[in-house]
Amino acid sequence: MMSLAAFGSAHRASNWFSCEGLAQGITRLWEPQVHSFFRSNVFHVRGRDGDLVIDGGMGLVPLRPVLGLLPGKPVVAVATHVHVDHVGALSEFQTRLGHRAEAAFFADMADEHTLAGYFREMADGLDHLPYKGWSQQPFHVQPAPLSRILADGDVVETGDRSFRVLHLPGHSPGSIGLLDELNGDFLTGDAIYRGRLVDDLPGSDVPAYRKTMQRLLQIEFSRAYCGHGETIDQDELRSIARTYLDSPS
Numbered sequence: 455m456m457s458l459a460a461f462g463s464a465h466r467a468s469n470w471f472s473c474e475g476l477a478q479g480i481t482r483l484w485e486p487q488v489h490s491f492f493r494s495n496v497f498h499v500r501g502r503d504g505d506l507v508i509d510g511g512m513g514l515v516p517l518r519p520v521l522g523l524l525p526g527k528p529v530v531a532v533a534t535h536v537h538v539d540h541v542g543a544l545s546e547f548q549t550r551l552g553h554r555a556e557a558a559f560f561a562d563m564a565d566e567h568t569l570a571g572y573f574r575e576m577a578d579g580l581d582h583l584p585y586k587g588w589s590q591q592p593f594h595v596q597p598a599p600l601s602r603i604l605a606d607g608d609v610v611e612t613g614d615r616s617f618r619v620l621h622l623p624g625h626s627p628g629s630i631g632l633l634d635e636l637n638g639d640f641l642t643g644d645a646i647y648r649g650r651l652v653d654d655l656p657g658s659d660v661p662a663y664r665k666t667m668q669r670l671l672q673i674e675f676s677r678a679y680c681g682h683g684e685t686i687d688q689d690e691l692r693s694i695a696r697t698y699l700d701s702p703s
């Protein structure tokens with residue numbers, strides 16, 4: 455299981471998830487069989503007093519059992535935003551955090567906010583079925599009402615690490631990032647990642663996204679763990695942000 459997640463190399467965490475160990479007790483998990491558009495990252499941060507699970511993948515198979523959580527140790531799930539590829543497994547966790555602007559959406563996980571219908575209608579959404587007999591058509595996201603509603607500037611603690619909540623709207627109204635200023639780790643959700651930034655979904659807001667890019671240019675960090683794809687550094691993040699700002703809006 456997660457003890458196999460040696461630093462910097464990808465492993466199978468289960469029949470469904472792949473994982474790799476990153477710096478400072480953070481593990482990245484992803485679902486290689488899912489279409490690249492929906493293949494998002496789950497980050498597991500092992501803290502001294504509690505763990506954070508940032509985002510929850512598609513929820514096609516249970517996530518929690520593959521994390522290797524310690525019995526009795528608190529675990530807090532943080533959703534960077536309510537899209538289907540990030541909240542599929544959120545209901546598996548008792549303590550669930552997300553931003554105020556999308557708080558109502560977590561309670562019912564309606565398709566119009568999760569955009570799960572896009573996945574149901576995708577002909578090539580999966581390379582393999584998660585298990586025999588699984589069907590795409592009834593797929594939907596389990597409701598997962600928030601137990602704590604986040605706003606910009608809030609702090610999420612693990613005992614030995616503090617992550618500041620940054621509201622980074624544009625991709626979606628309640629998109630957030632989590633920044634550990636002390637250790638230089640920045641979890642960005644879908645606010646920014648390597649590849650085409652998606653700003654044309656229902657709920658997307660290009661002017662808000664441009665303001666988010668201006669803000670991202672000012673943030674100091676060492677490693678950005680993005681909602682999709684590989685870890686990027688500050689130079690690459692700023693280059694992506696500048697490219698977005700330079701493109702016609």
Ligand SMILES: [Zn+2]
Nearest residue numbers: 535537625644
């Ligand atoms: Zn998204």
Ligand SMILES: [Zn+2]
Nearest residue numbers: 494539644681
């Ligand atoms: Zn995403």
